Amino acid sequence: MKILLVDDETELSDPLSRILLQEGYQVDVANNGAAGMNLALQNQYDLLILDWMLPHHSGIEICRSVRSHFLATPVLFLTAKDTVDDRVDGLDAGADDYLVKPFELRELLARVRALLRRSTLEMPNSDRxxxxxxxxxxxxxxxxxxxxxxxxxxxxxxxxxxxxxxxxxxxxxxxxxxxxxxxxxxxxxxxxxxxxxxxxxxxxxxxxxxxxxxxxxxxxxxxxx
Amino acid sequence: MKILLVDDETELSDPLSRILLQEGYQVDVANNGAAGMNLALQNQYDLLILDWMLPHHSGIEICRSVRSHFLATPVLFLTAKDTVDDRVDGLDAGADDYLVKPFELRELLARVRALLRRSTLEMPNSDRxxxxxxxxxxxxxxxxxxxxxxxxxxxxxxxxxxxxxxxxxxxxxxxxxxxxxxxxxxxxxxxxxxxxxxxxxxxxxxxxxxxxxxxxxxxxxxxxx
DNA sequence: CATCCACCAAGAGAATTTTCATGAGATTGT
DNA sequence: ACAATCTCATGAAAATTCTCTTGGTGGATG
CATH class of the missing domain: 1.10.10.10 (Winged helix-like DNA-binding domain superfamily/Winged helix DNA-binding domain)
Structure with a gap:
């Protein structure tokens, strides 16, 4: 399971990526929008975890761009923006889930599992x-x-x-x-x-x-x- | 798009089902767990919206049961239970999303759209x-x-x-x-x-x-x- | 420096669609 | 039944569109 984490706050992305690694996922990290966009389009991730506010490209832009390239990769938004409008915007931009900072780690991991479960459910292909x-x-x-x-x-x-x-x-x-x-x-x-x-x-x-x-x-x- | 709504509080399920209908979905409603379970297993829904606490069968039981029948139908939990543990349990029981009552209608609709979007994305056009x-x-x-x-x-x-x-x-x-x-x-x-x-x-x-x-x-x- | 790889471009080649020529079969009127 | 007429099937070729092949350039790598 390959995850891309895009967040510019290294105080968050560093420990988070370490935890995800411990959970057994492969993790790539980008700390600005442009890098995230490139990685997302060039690799095949099983999940994207995107911050909303990013230098160069917003998470929404990445999400839209990924979707417009017909990639069905699940997207989880992770953001401080917490009005209902923000959530609706994020979800309608193509996100599959939306979690508001600060969040509980356990909930994040549960949501990550839920999103990844779906892709393995529908693709019971072994990696070979x-x-x-x-x-x-x-x-x-x-x-x-x-x-x-x-x-x-x-x-x-x-x-x-x-x-x-x-x-x-x-x-x-x-x-x-x-x-x-x-x-x-x-x-x-x-x-x-x-x-x-x-x-x-x-x-x-x-x-x-x-x-x-x-x-x-x-x-x-x-x-x- | 066919949705099953299972909730025992008719004060909630009645208006909600009406709104979902207005949004253009087909909606079936069950107001206890047993009825919901039967409907869920006998029909092919594109989305299940489940209350957690239900007479006869809990939402979690329905969710587990549906999953054990290899149905990949997305499930959205809708519940008053709001500890992180509850959320983690719900998600790990097979739910794809989890929304805490009271919720904003717009957010629910956005999450419904997000879940349904996914199933249409991955459905190959099989009109053979x-x-x-x-x-x-x-x-x-x-x-x-x-x-x-x-x-x-x-x-x-x-x-x-x-x-x-x-x-x-x-x-x-x-x-x-x-x-x-x-x-x-x-x-x-x-x-x-x-x-x-x-x-x-x-x-x-x-x-x-x-x-x-x-x-x-x-x-x-x-x-x- | 030598090698491998990604990319480009142009002519050769192949597949598709349309047209034409022709004969066989169907239909009609006587 | 017979001939005149119409319609369709068929093969081949023209026109069109797209693919394949090839050779070459430049960049990266070791």
Missing amino acids: LKVADLELDPDNQVVYRQGKAIDLSEKEIQLLTYFMEHPERLLTHEEIYRYLWQADEQPSSNVLAALVRLLRRKIEIKHETQLIHTVYGKGYRFGIN | LKVADLELDPDNQVVYRQGKAIDLSEKEIQLLTYFMEHPERLLTHEEIYRYLWQADEQPSSNVLAALVRLLRRKIEIKHETQLIHTVYGKGYRFGIN
Whole structure:
């Protein structure tokens, strides 16, 4: 379970991150909005804990931005702002929960558990993704096909991960671009096609069953059939 | 969006259910635990709003029971119990959110929106159309016939979708043309015949049962027989 | 410095959609 | 029943759109 904590008050984020670590979570910390935004968009967190008031980008901006990139990561706001209007604004910006400082640590941890429980409930996937005779070990950046290990580059792993997390589904170019490159995109270049080619070269050449299917004019579909 | 509200205080549940209705939700109300439990297990709700203290079964029991039946329905606790321990217990029993009475209506509605937003986000559009041994997945631009996936092009999908949405019915050329091509660009030749051929080639050749029947001089009919 | 990787761009190549030519089958009137 | 006429199926090719391949550049890494 990977958590991103974005808060500029180190008096709070330091001990909090330590406690979350003790609870067994992986924790990344950012202490300004810009750093938080980048981390949130570039990594796949299971939960974002955001402060509202932040230098450079507010928590709400991060939340909106994450949501607009189709990431369903749960978001917990952690803030001193405590009018009902603030809460409504935060929740309607896409937050899943809202906790007012100062808060009791136990309640925070319970809410964190509640939010994370949901994502594991709905994704009972083990961290090793398997499709057909392909097995991806994202932590160690390796895929096995027919038992043999295949080394992949960073971008290749990212793409394959995205594919394997959504098998048998049409993934549009736009969705893939958004997942792999954080900034917005215009198909001004061919990166994706090129990347797909590299991945195919490693994954499916010499193994007759095709796994990456191109859907003309739309995107790609990954899976058997 | 279907909501179950379980609360024994009708002074609260009556106006609340009315407000939720006004907001456009379908609402069922139970005013004791047993009734709530039955409704929760027998129907598919998108959200449960539970009071903690209830005659017959507590909200926590309902929550545990729902969870043990592998229903991932979000649960919002609504209660007067307001120690941190209570909150932690509620959340750890499987609740997704916890709101203390008395609460502000706007905040409740915002939290309801937040919880429902999540379930629509993660719901893949599964309006799959089935006719005979054909199953169409328009979102992913695939049809399965006898379990095997067949890739279709954009126009083929559009035509097949139209067919499968109106099985066993005569669809005139004009109707089909209107559906597939905008009014401004009316193709002048026999595109439709050509397209039908392409579709037949993929769908029914090699599978003896004919699905696309031509109605001479009128149009086509899709279905068995 | 050598290597690996991400990115770019352009021509080759492939898939899709439309059009055309043609023949087979259906329909109608006589 | 027969011919004239209309409609559809079919294969092939043109037009269009999109993808793949390739070679190259620059930056980061070791």
